[in-house]
Amino acid sequence: MEADFIQARSLTKAYQTDADAEVRALDTVDIDIETGEFTILMGSSGSGKSTLLYLLSGLERPTDGEIHFEGQRVDELDETQLSLLRRRGFGFVFQAINLIPHLTLLENVTVPGYLVQKDRAEVARRAQSLLDDFGVGQLAGRLPSQCSGGEQQRAAIARALINSPRAVLADEPTGALNSSAGRAVLEALQRINEEGQCVIMATHEVRAACYGTRVLFLRDGQVQSEYRHEPGSDIQAREEPLLAWLTSQGW
Numbered sequence: 001m002e003a004d005f006i007q008a009r010s011l012t013k014a015y016q017t018d019a020d021a022e023v024r025a026l027d028t029v030d031i032d033i034e035t036g037e038f039t040i041l042m043g044s045s046g047s048g049k050s051t052l053l054y055l056l057s058g059l060e061r062p063t064d065g066e067i068h069f070e071g072q073r074v075d076e077l078d079e080t081q082l083s084l085l086r087r088r089g090f091g092f093v094f095q096a097i098n099l100i101p102h103l104t105l106l107e108n109v110t111v112p113g114y115l116v117q118k119d120r121a122e123v124a125r126r127a128q129s130l131l132d133d134f135g136v137g138q139l140a141g142r143l144p145s146q147c148s149g150g151e152q153q154r155a156a157i158a159r160a161l162i163n164s165p166r167a168v169l170a171d172e173p174t175g176a177l178n179s180s181a182g183r184a185v186l187e188a189l190q191r192i193n194e195e196g197q198c199v200i201m202a203t204h205e206v207r208a209a210c211y212g213t214r215v216l217f218l219r220d221g222q223v224q225s226e227y228r229h230e231p232g233s234d235i236q237a238r239e240e241p242l243l244a245w246l247t248s249q250g251w
C-alpha cells in the first residue's frame, strides 16, 4: 500500500564535480512516510541525509525521480508553487540555529507567521504560546545572543511551527548542543509528533534516534535498511538494541 503522506520514487540527486565526474548524493531512493510518523535518518557523514531532507521539502530539486506530498507531485511544481508549499507545508530546524540576531525570540517566531497570516495579534499570541509550550516563554523578549544554545533551538522549533506545517524537518537539531539542552529539544520534537505532526530528523546520535518511531539507515546515497523500536518501549531501553542494530549495519 502507498504511504498517505510522502512517497518518493527513484529519487536521485547528482552533482557534477568535474567535467566528467559526478557525485550521487542520493541514488534511486524509494521512501514512504505516513502521517504521524517520527522518522530518523542516520548514516555516516556524506551518506545523503541532508540531501534527502532538502529534496523532500522542495528546498532542492531532484535530478531524477518523483516526490509525492499528500498526493501532489513536488518535483513538478514551479518556483512560486514551491515557495508556497515550503511556507505552509514544512517547518525547518537546522543544526546551525540561524535565528535573526537583532530580533527577539518572539519576533523571530512571528516573522514567518506574518508572511502567511494577516491577523498580527493572533500570530503574536500563537508565537508566545509556542514559546511557552517549549519552556522558553519567559525569554520571549530577549535577543538570541542572550539565550543558551538549547533555548535558541527551542525558539527555532517554535518558529518552524508558527504556520502549522504538516511536517517538521530537522537536520541535526541537537548537533551543537550539550546533552541536557539536546534532551529538551528532542522532547519538544517528540511532543510535536505525539500531537499528530510528522517529524523527519537527521542525526548522528544514538540517543537522539531513540525519540523517533523508526530509523532509516543511509549509505552511499541509498536507504540500506530500516529499524523499528520495540513497540511501547521507553526511550532509555531503546538505546542498546538500536546501537547493536546500527553496529550490524556497519555504522
Ligand SMILES: Nc1ncnc2c1ncn2[C@@H]1O[C@H](COP(=O)(O)OP(=O)(O)OP(=O)(O)O)[C@@H](O)[C@H]1O
Pocket (backbone or CB within 6 Å): 015, 016, 017, 023, 024, 025, 026, 043, 044, 045, 046, 047, 048, 049, 050, 051, 052
Ligand atoms: N553542492 C554539492 N556539490 C557536490 N557534492 C555535494 C554537494 N552537496 C552535497 N554533496 C555531496 O553529496 C553527498 C551527500 O551529502 P549530504 O550533505 O546529504 O550528507 P549527510 O549525510 O547530510 O552528511 P553529514 O552527516 O556530514 O551532514 C556527499 O558526498 C557530499 O559531498
Ligand SMILES: [Mg+2]
Pocket (backbone or CB within 6 Å): 049, 050, 051, 171, 202
Ligand atoms: Mg547533513
